[in-house]
Amino acid sequence: MIPIDDAPIVRDGKSLILAMDHGLEHGPVDFEDVPEKLDPSTVFETATHDAVTAMAVQKGIAEGYYPSYEDDVNLLLKVNGTSNLWMGEYDSAVNCSVDYAAEIGADAVGFTLYGGSNHEVEMAEEFREVQEAAREHDLPVVMWSYPRGQGLKNDTKPSTISYATRLGLELGADIAKVKYPGSPEAMEHACRAAGDMKVVMSGGSKTSDYEFLSTVEAAINAGATGLAVGRNVWQREDPTRLLDALEKVIYEEETADAALEE
Ligand code: FBP
Numbered sequence: 001m002i003p004i005d006d007a008p009i010v011r012d013g014k015s016l017i018l019a020m021d022h023g024l025e026h027g028p029v030d031f032e033d034v035p036e037k038l039d040p041s042t043v044f045e046t047a048t049h050d051a052v053t054a055m056a057v058q059k060g061i062a063e064g065y066y067p068s069y070e071d072d073v074n075l076l077l078k079v080n081g082t083s084n085l086w087m088g089e090y091d092s093a094v095n096c097s098v099d100y101a102a103e104i105g106a107d108a109v110g111f112t113l114y115g116g117s118n119h120e121v122e123m124a125e126e127f128r129e130v131q132e133a134a135r136e137h138d139l140p141v142v143m144w145s146y147p148r149g150q151g152l153k154n155d156t157k158p159s160t161i162s163y164a165t166r167l168g169l170e171l172g173a174d175i176a177k178v179k180y181p182g183s184p185e186a187m188e189h190a191c192r193a194a195g196d197m198k199v200v201m202s203g204g205s206k207t208s209d210y211e212f213l214s215t216v217e218a219a220i221n222a223g224a225t226g227l228a229v230g231r232n233v234w235q236r237e238d239p240t241r242l243l244d245a246l247e248k249v250i251y252e253e254e255t256a257d258a259a260l261e262e
Helices: 040-046 057-069 098-103 120-136 158-171 184-193 209-221 241-251 254-261
Strands: 017-021 054-057 074-080 110-113 141-145 173-179 198-202 226-228
Touching: 017 198, 017 241, 040 054, 040 057, 040 241, 054 057, 057 074, 057 098, 098 120, 110 120, 110 158, 120 141, 120 158, 141 158, 158 173, 158 184, 184 198, 184 209, 198 209, 209 226, 209 241, 209 254, 226 241, 241 254
Parallel strands: 017 054, 017 226, 054 074, 074 110, 110 141, 141 173, 173 198, 198 226
Antiparallel strands: none
């Protein structure tokens, strides 16, 4: 971990990362209810909102669409990923080098680590290469820290999420993105386990405005420094309205109620 408060993906110590790697991770099924979002430009448009500090995408989407948005959007390039067609033990193929990410304009790189998977050892070795290359390019590293695998039946258990944030700190991430562990106390412990490293909450499948914003509020109050979210923003009919509210909850530390009233 190095200080990243001056990095483009951080605003006032916080981050709101808009993720759209779902076409790879889940497949086009995630766009069924919002077919217009199959066009990545529509989500890049959403990412131009002031609240969004970076958009997380895979290499192909970055190559094709980022050139039109590089003045208005910060790029977090995900350098590994797996499709939902893969039925083996949790693993993620490194599909982009950090050098190439830097060449196409990345402001940060993202890497999924499945701690607890039978492939954890190889993934940690791959992370080492990515993390050290990122340091050479002065790019922050965001770890999607998702303990999963044959031996892990519950991936949001408090002790699992604290282990997930700690893995990020121990292995040299600058931000760990983790699932909400179900209670403010558990989130607080997970943030403490991360030391001074930043922790952002992962969005998850779409819920109501209030349910989502109040979980974000709880995570921020527990010490999280923001959010990395996909479906809860771009699966909505009006993503801007929710981003306006998220801006208040994350950066101005307003309550979910107050943010929705305005
Ligand atoms: P969501 O907010 O839609 O959950 O997106 C965040 C994210 O980490 C994406 O980057 C990724 O594609 C997806 O969640 C993975 O979700 P899961 O592995 O839990 O199905």
